[in-house]
Structure formats: C-alpha cells, structure tokens
Amino acid sequence: MEVGSADFPNARVAMGSPLAKSLYGIDGVARIFFGSDFITVTKSEEVSWDILKPEIFAAIMDFYSSGQPLFLDSKSGAPTDTAINEDDDETVAMIKELLETRIRPAVQDDGGDIEYCGFDPETGVVKLKMQGACSGCPSSSLTLKSGIENMLMHYVPEVKGVEQELDPEEDETAELANNME
The missing domain is CATH 3.30.1370.70 (Scaffold protein Nfu/NifU, N-terminal domain)
Structure with a gap:
C-alpha cells in the first residue's frame, strides 16, 4: 500500500x-x-x-x-481516523497528530496498526483499536498501557488514560474467557 x-x-x-x-x-x-x-x-x-x-x-x-488492484473500490487505505477535522478541539488534534506521527509508525514496525476511536473529555480517556498482528496479541494491552498511554499522557495533559476498543468478535471471546475464570 x-x-x-x-x-x-x-x-x-x-x-x-x-x-x-x-x-x-x-x-x-x-x-x-x-x-x-x-x-x-x-x-x-x-x-x-x-x-x-x-x-x-x-x-x-x-x-x-x-495485475489486479489491491482494492476493488480504489480506496487508497489512507488513515481517516487521524485526519484532523475542523470541528476537532486542540486536545483531539494533538492526540491525532501524536498517533499519526509517533505512535502509528512504531506499531506498524511490529506488523500492526492502531485506529483512533475517540476521546472523552470528561474522563480523559482515549479509545483506540489495535489492528493486524497487534490485534489479539497478548502484549498489545501492555503496549497500549505502558507505551501509548504514557506518551499521550506526557504530551497531552488532558489525557488521563487509554482504553482498547475491541471488535464484536473479540469482545465475545474476551467475555467468554472472563466467564470461564
């Protein structure tokens, strides 16, 4: 791509x-x-x-x-989750910029990617989804907590924490695993 x-x-x-x-x-x-x-x-x-x-x-x-195209609908695959919109406040713009310039390249080096899902200004929590090799990887929650959360909290004081968004299938698997314990 x-x-x-x-x-x-x-x-x-x-x-x-x-x-x-x-x-x-x-x-x-x-x-x-x-x-x-x-x-x-x-x-x-x-x-x-x-x-x-x-x-x-x-x-x-x-x-x-x-010689087929990679995508039938000719989408480029450019990340839209971290595109800074006019209605984004300063905090969200800073979070997106850090994700795009510092965090995404590091996660891609490990065969995955990260998707910005939102920021709750009341709780200070950033929602992210791990993709590719990072999705479902046992160390992804450690990466999320120690690496990504620490970096975001360091550069953006409004960020108080990071939570992982799961796909519905992953959510069911995690729930099933919790019920078995």
Missing part, C-alpha cells in the same frame, strides 16, 4: 480486496492485515505454519502476477 493500512478481521470484510479474498480462501487463515510494505496473516490454532506458508506465498505471488 502506498499509504495507510487495511485490516480484514473476517472474510466478509475482505470482499473489497482480491488479495485478501484469495488469502481467506485458504483453510486456517483467521485474519489479514495490509501495511505499507508488509502483509500480516494470522492463522487459527488448528493449522500449522508448515502447511499454510506455501499456500499463502502462492496466493500472494498469483495476485501480484495477475
């Missing part, structure tokens, strides 16, 4: 990208994420990488030799 990233948490969302759709056609693929110069594929636990890697590699090579 020339700019931005794209997260495909399920096959339904992947229909807008011929490559993502092709990768979801492989048994055992659980999630797909496109970064600026990488693809992150998350597998289900039942399948071995030894079986998946050749199929994934073949699907990627077939896609690039086909």
